[in-house]
Amino acid sequence: MNVQLCIVALLLFRAQLLSAPINRVHFQQLSDGEQFTYADAYLTKHWFDFYDSIQRPAKRPAMLAEYNFMKAEAKGPRAATLMRVFWCRNQQFVDLYVRKQAQGVIDSLVSIRTYAHQHNLLAEEGICWLAWCKVIIEHPGKMDERTRRILVYDGAIRGMSLLQNLPLSVIHQYHGATYDIIHHIWWMSMYFFKIQEYDLARRVAALGNQWAHPQLDTKEGHPYGYNYYKWQFLNDLGSCHLRLGKLKEAAYWYQKAYTFGLSYGSSVHSSVSYGNLGVVLSRQGKHAAAIPYLKKAIEAVRRGNDRQSEFNAMVPLSEIYLKLKQYDKAYPALLRSMALYDSVRAFVDQTDSLDIIPLFTGLGEVYQHRGDLQKALYYTQLANRLEEKQRKNDDASIFHQKQEKLEAEAYRSKLNQIDADRDYAVWLRNASITGLVLVLLISSVYLSYQRKRRREAEQQLAFITQEARTRTEQLAQLQQLREATAKSATDENLPHIAELMELAILTEADWERFRELFEQVYPNYLLRLRQKYTLLTPAETRIICLSRLALSTREMADMLGISADTIVKTRYRIRKKTNLPEGADLGEAFADV
Structure with a gap:
């Protein structure tokens, strides 16, 4: 009980500290890492206050004063990079969504990424790569689709390569609003899934599932948090394995997503995963067993008015009824699916929109069973034309994807070579400077040694000269003494x-x-x-x-x-x-x- 009270008191103190103005004297005394932690917590707490200040001139001076102080007092590269990324994502992103101008944001991300690379900040560099990819995808400008896909593919691979080997203790430091690492990972997972790179999507989702942490909920006012992203990664892992034909693994991840959805009381999320389990059962040939799963999912998402999830569950349910020859149940399910498709087509991914083909095929089969041959022929021919068109598109898409992969690999190799050449040039410059310094140092030591030897030789020469002079004087005195003794001595002595x-x-x-x-x-x-x-x-x-x-x-x-x-x-x-x-x-x- 005492421990819980202490934790509550600590959280209240932290909230009070973050809600208050920055303790400037305390901030100045912190190290680079401590400033990073303090500033990240403060900026996360006040993320939307800073964002709203763009539209509220009266509020902006106070917010800018806090930001400019932290930026000016940043002692090291981590804190300095944090402030630059915050300004880019919180303030410059207005250009993306209001002014529809992306070049300034892209240039800022490239500059920050270069700075992070120069200071060996792997996490910062990796996240900047992913943020850059997201901007390129959403705002390509005059860039053609082919070039965009090649750049994004290469950038995502580079970013993930930097991040995937970092320990969890490091990753968890970037859950704040400024870097928002989990959001970027989830977004890249969705992108790879959309372009049918299911294995890449699976690998990214696996990292996201491993990295998700309750600390995500610290971003106040944000609609997404730990529960949302954790469930998304679990469910996406199931979907990736399903598309790859690994039904056992798909069922495992859907079951985990369903259990996790229940743990935080989300009927919609748990029901979506439950319906996906029904899809796996249907793929395994257990059609009758799959029906309760799909029907339960449809009921839950309908209550939540989630039309896209209802469509995704209704289509496989229609197919099951057709396979079981239950045409009286298949017909209303197909009509409901068609109605749902018309309402969600703007929000459905291109790959998911292919589900309209089995709907037309199913309607043709139902009308044939009812004896309405004219409608049966119409829907069957329509399905065949769409299927033929899709087959050609698939062949062309597969060819283009393979070609784009090769070009992306070549582009990445070229960039790697450029980076290697740049690093070698930097190394060569540093080595030259170091060599020059060593030569100057050795020369200085040698000259100092020679001067010391010369002084010692001069001193020794002076000593020998003095000794010789003294001996000469002594000999002269001795000779004088002998002569004096000889003179003073009598002849008899x-x-x-x-x-x-x-x-x-x-x-x-x-x-x-x-x-x-x-x-x-x-x-x-x-x-x-x-x-x-x-x-x-x-x-x-x-x-x-x-x-x-x-x-x-x-x-x-x-x-x-x-x-x-x-x-x-x-x-x-x-x-x-x-x-x-x-x-x-x-x-x-x-x-x-």
Whole structure:
């Protein structure tokens, strides 16, 4: 109970929302798909308000303001296409039925169809194909019948090919008034049935039966809804199978149509299908069993004043009476059929009008049975002439239909090739643009890489140059230090300096020998050094002493039995502890200790 109340409340809220002006702020915040759903529901709700506004100038500005807002705020191709199709079918269709001008509508549908194809909107493109076919059939203009049939045949095949593989979840989004997909499917089914393409009509009706959904009833004020279309598809499937000679299948679909008609209380629809079951029984040779079905159908449709349905049931009933030799019943049935034919001939399809031939044949047989040979001969000859004329027309029609099919196939192949060429041209253009962009991108990356390598090479060259300059300066300083040392040293110290430079300091004894000689050359130097720099380690002290002798890094490493890298690191620590700048020469820095 609570669930039902919630559903009712939701429906009331939705109705209130749709009847109110558009919530513009909310609409602007929706995505393309959400805008499509919102706009489709709104336009379906107000379909006839928009249509009537054409004739009511006072009402039109407000309606146009709502439409123009949604059109301007459409974010994606689905919503944009919806607005264009709505304007074409709701507003431009006035040109078809009032001004009798179809070219503007045809051009609009072609433009929308092209736009849908470019944005891969399969459902929209397929429905536009079917709508285009409907306009071509109803308003051919100066187009001859042959060309029209070829174009419509090709367009319908194209539209159905796009739609038939779409899932139901997608199809059900197009039940609104704007696209009205079920109406277009039903209309194409009727057209194929009319031109005796029964297998195509059957396939289209099967899709319509599968796609029909109760959501169809949301188009307020429309005379047709879910029940009507669903029953039509079921009944049409029976009629297609009957014309194809598949009586078992025809009976199955007529039975389903009859049951469905009863489910929503339509006595006329259920009775029509019930009468069609009688026709199937008659084709199966069960003439007596078929009579109750046809009589019940006739009674129901007569109460509903449906003359065409009464005619369609009365003709097979007359034939059954004739086959059963019940001439007293056949005669009034034939006369009633003739009267009905005169009243509905303007509304009967050309194929159905052929039923007048068995009426003339039947009247000839009845009059012969009554002994009125003059009338019997008249009706028999009339039936024979019509039958002969019809046979010639059938032969010519079959020939023309086959020829038109071949031409339609050739035309469709030509259009397919044009589409393929166009798609290839678009692909080639996009590929060229993509290739050009890739070339520019690769070139840009390559140039950037080359510039980076050049900068790195320049930096490396500058570093090497600076290093060479530094080494040169250090060598010059070393040479100056050696010369200064040589000048400052007394002659008696020169042998000691030479011996110091030749010593190897590998053990503590070696260091003691080196220290004694060093003190002789530089008296009290080590004492002053320890007093001034208390944090120096013995190893760092040794490096400073060797630096005073202006030895190179390699020479120091050989004397101490360690690597040149260790000498460099020790120098770094000495500079750090004594706050000397990077690159300062230790021999020169500690010369005045």
